[in-house]
Amino acid sequence: MSGLPRSLRDVFSSLEGLTQSGSYARVGGFLQSLHPVARLLAVACLITASLFANRPESLLLIALVPALLSLASRIPSVRYFLSTALVPLPASLTMILVVFMTPGTPLAAWDFGWVTIHVTGEGVAKFAVFALRVWLCFASLSLLTLTMGIDGIIGVLATLRVPVFLLQLISLTYSFIRLSLGEAAQMLFAREARLHRQRRVINLTDLRGLASILAVLVLRTLERGERVYMAMKARGYEQGVYHPPKAAPIRARDLLFIACIAAFSLIALGAPQWL
Numbered sequence: 001m002s003g004l005p006r007s008l009r010d011v012f013s014s015l016e017g018l019t020q021s022g023s024y025a026r027v028g029g030f031l032q033s034l035h036p037v038a039r040l041l042a043v044a045c046l047i048t049a050s051l052f053a054n055r056p057e058s059l060l061l062i063a064l065v066p067a068l069l070s071l072a073s074r075i076p077s078v079r080y081f082l083s084t085a086l087v088p089l090p091a092s093l094t095m096i097l098v099v100f101m102t103p104g105t106p107l108a109a110w111d112f113g114w115v116t117i118h119v120t121g122e123g124v125a126k127f128a129v130f131a132l133r134v135w136l137c138f139a140s141l142s143l144l145t146l147t148m149g150i151d152g153i154i155g156v157l158a159t160l161r162v163p164v165f166l167l168q169l170i171s172l173t174y175s176f177i178r179l180s181l182g183e184a185a186q187m188l189f190a191r192e193a194r195l196h197r198q199r200r201v202i203n204l205t206d207l208r209g210l211a212s213i214l215a216v217l218v219l220r221t222l223e224r225g226e227r228v229y230m231a232m233k234a235r236g237y238e239q240g241v242y243h244p245p246k247a248a249p250i251r252a253r254d255l256l257f258i259a260c261i262a263a264f265s266l267i268a269l270g271a272p273q274w275l
Contacts, residue, residue, distance in 0.1 A: 024146050029073030031147045036156045038254035039148065042261040043140045049265035050136040056125055059132035061268035065261065066139045073147055080146075084139040092131035099123040150174050180221050187213055 025032065031039055046065055053059045070080045104122030144153055154167050191213070 024073060024075050025149050025152065027074045029075070029147070031069055031073040031143060034257060035248065035250045035254040036148055036152055037159070037250055038257050039144060040153070040156050041258050043144055045258070045262045045265050046140045047137050049269055050133045050140075053133070053269055054129060056128040056132060058268050059129060059136060062265060063132060063136050063139075065264065066136065066143055069143055070139075073143070075143075075146055080139075080142070084135060084142050087138050088131060088134040091134050092127070095127055095130045098126050098130070102126055145174075176221065176225065179224070180217060183220060183224075184213065184217050187217065 046062060049062050050059060053062060067081075071077060099119055100117050100123060102120050102123030104120035106118045107121050107124065108119045110117045148156070150171060154171055157167055157170070158164075
């Protein structure tokens with residue numbers, strides 16, 4: 001998807017494209033030239049900083065890092081930002097009531113006769129912190145999947161002595177999400193083909209029908225997962241020892257990159273108090 005989603009199929013197709021493991025792993029960008037461990041630690045620094053940040057200004061400063069890294073890594077900006085906004089947007093809407101329920105300075109008010117609803121500045125700030133934090137975590141993790149691939153991430157975690165069952169759980173969960181999104185996109189494509197619409201739009205009818213589609217999707221993915229598991233067992237699958245591929249030693253520029261990300265995260269956390 002190169003522009004704004006025009007239908008639910010565009011939304012799921014965009015999410016499926018974002019989960020394409022290692023789509024830009026072989027593009028000659030900045031992140032691709034760094035050691036995998038350096039990339040993993042840098043993303044961990046960004047996510048940790050976002051969890052401790054409680055001001056929108058701090059999160060906006062930290063959000064500059066994944067935005068600049070995506071540009072330096074030659075990831076298409078429009079696709080990256082639209083795709084990474086699809087998951088945080090509905091997650092943030094679950095916190096929309098905070099805008100009205102948080103006490104503070106009123107910014108706007110609606111009088112319905114029997115009740116008056118106020119939008120407070122503190123509530124807007126709390127909602128902005130939550131939305132930015134969710135986007136920052138998702139966008140940072142997307143940089144890893146796009147530039148390393150799931151196999152590369154698992155290989156790095158294996159070198160860090162992460163237990164084998166956790167590596168297998170991460171791999172299976174990622175594959176399940178990717179296949180589920182692809183299956184949902186195909187079901188929505190078939191639904192659109194039967195509607196014969198003149199324009200592709202997102203309306204209330206589509207949103208109401210999405211519930212039944214997702215219910216069927218759960219049943220289909222469970223059935224498919226059982227078939228995959230039986231096929232794995234038939235081929236002698238057992239939980240064993242994972243042998244990670246040999247990686248090159250970490251270099252000075254990789255250590256400098258980690259130090260710069262960590263230092264910038266600390267500066268961004270303290271910037272609102274200093275200004």
